[in-house]
Amino acid sequence: MLDPVVLAAQGAGELQSGLTAVGRGIVYGGAAIGPGIGIGLVVGNAITAMARQPEAAGTVRTTMFLGIAFTEALALFGFVLSFIISG
Amino acid sequence: MILGIDFPPITHVTRWPDIWFADTPFAINKTVLIFIASVLVTFLFFFVAGRRRQLVPTGVQGLAESSVDFVRESIILETIGADGMGYLPFLITMFFFVFFINIFEIIPLVQFPGNARIAVPLFLALLVWFIFNIVGIKRQGFFGFLKSSVVPPGVPVVILPLLVFIEFISTFLVRPFSLAIRLFANMLAGHLILVTFAILSAAIWGSAVYFKIGAAFPFALLVALTAFEILVSALQAFIFTILTGVYIGLSMHPEH
Numbered sequence: 001m002l003d004p005v006v007l008a009a010q011g012a013g014e015l016q017s018g019l020t021a022v023g024r025g026i027v028y029g030g031a032a033i034g035p036g037i038g039i040g041l042v043v044g045n046a047i048t049a050m051a052r053q054p055e056a057a058g059t060v061r062t063t064m065f066l067g068i069a070f071t072e073a074l075a076l077f078g079f080v081l082s083f084i085i086s087g
Numbered sequence: 088m089i090l091g092i093d094f095p096p097i098t099h100v101t102r103w104p105d106i107w108f109a110d111t112p113f114a115i116n117k118t119v120l121i122f123i124a125s126v127l128v129t130f131l132f133f134f135v136a137g138r139r140r141q142l143v144p145t146g147v148q149g150l151a152e153s154s155v156d157f158v159r160e161s162i163i164l165e166t167i168g169a170d171g172m173g174y175l176p177f178l179i180t181m182f183f184f185v186f187f188i189n190i191f192e193i194i195p196l197v198q199f200p201g202n203a204r205i206a207v208p209l210f211l212a213l214l215v216w217f218i219f220n221i222v223g224i225k226r227q228g229f230f231g232f233l234k235s236s237v238v239p240p241g242v243p244v245v246i247l248p249l250l251v252f253i254e255f256i257s258t259f260l261v262r263p264f265s266l267a268i269r270l271f272a273n274m275l276a277g278h279l280i281l282v283t284f285a286i287l288s289a290a291i292w293g294s295a296v297y298f299k300i301g302a303a304f305p306f307a308l309l310v311a312l313t314a315f316e317i318l319v320s321a322l323q324a325f326i327f328t329i330l331t332g333v334y335i336g337l338s339m340h341p342e343h
Contacts, residue, residue: 058161059165065325065326066333069330076269076276077265077272080272
C-alpha cells in the first residue's frame with residue numbers, strides 16, 4: 001500500500017505543496033548563510049575600528065550601515081525569492 | 088489545542104480590499120491611503136516648520152532644522168561632498184517620505200508599512216536610477232560616464248572584459264533592483280514578524296484557561312519587536328537616502 005507511485009498519484013497536490021514549502025525553506029536558509037557571515041565580518045571589524053579609534057566612530061558607523069545594506073541585499077533577494085516560488 | 092495555529096497566507100496580510108473605485112486602475116485601498124497620508128504629513132511637517140521661523144527654533148521647527156542638519160552632515164557631506172548641497176531638498180524629502188510610510192507599521196489601527204508593497208520602493212528606485220544616470224551624463228558626458236561606471240581603475244587588461252560585464256550589470260541593473268528590494272523586503276519581513284507574534288499571542292490567549300499565561304512570552308516579544316521596528320523604519324529610510332547619495336556622488340565624482 002505504501003507504493004510511492006500510488007501515494008504520488010493520490011496526493012500529488014499535497015506532495016507538491018509540501019515540496020514547495022521545503023524548497024522555500026531551503027532557498028531562504030541558503031540565501032541567509034553568506035550574508036550572515038558577511039554582516040558578522042562587517043560589524044565585527046567596525047567595532048574593532050571604533051574601539052581603536054573612538055574619534056572616528058561616526059564615520060565608521062555610517063560606512064558600517066552601508067556595508068550592512070549591501071551585504072543584506074543578498075539575503076533579502078532570497079527572502080523575496082522564497083515567496084515567488086510557487087508550486 | 089494550541090499546536091495547530093492557522094497562519095494566514097501571505098496575500099492575506101499584505102493585500103487590502105479596495106475601498107473606493109474598486110476594480111479600476113485608480114482603486115484606493117489602505118496602502119494607497121497610507122501613501123497619500125505620508126505625502127501630506129511630509130508636506131505639513133516642513134510647511135509648519137517653515138511657516139513661523141524663529142531665530143531660536145522650538146518644537147516642529149527645531150526638529151526640522153536638526154533633521155536638515157543631520158542629512159547635510161551625515162549624508163551629503165559624507166557621500167557627495169560640499170557641491171552636492173543642491174540635492175538636500177530632494178534627499179530630505181525622500182528620507183521623510185520613506186520614513187513616514189514605514190512608521191505606519193507601528194501606528195495603532197493602521198499597522199501596515201506601505202513599503203511592504205513594492206510599488207513605492209520600485210518607483211523611488213527608478214527615480215534614483217534616472218537621476219544618477221542623468222547627473223553622470225551631464226557631468227562626464229555619455230561615454231565618460233559609461234567608462235567611469237563600467238571600467239574599474241587599475242585593472243589588468245586580461246580580465247577587463249569580464250569585469251566590464253560584471254560592472255555593467257551591477258551598476259545599471261542590480262543597483263535600482265537592490266535599492267527597491269532592500270526597502271521592500273525589510274518592511275515586509277518586519278511586518279510578517281509582527282503578524283506572526285500577534286497571531287501567536289492571540290491563539291495562545293484564546294486557548295484553555297491554564298495556557299493563557301503562556302501568551303505573555305510572545306506578547307513581550309511582540310512589544311520588543313515593535314520597538315525594534317521603529318529603529319528599522321528610521322534605519323531603512325536612512326539607508327535608502329544615503330545610498331541615493333552614494334550613487335549621485337559616484338556619478339558626480341568618479342573614482343580615478
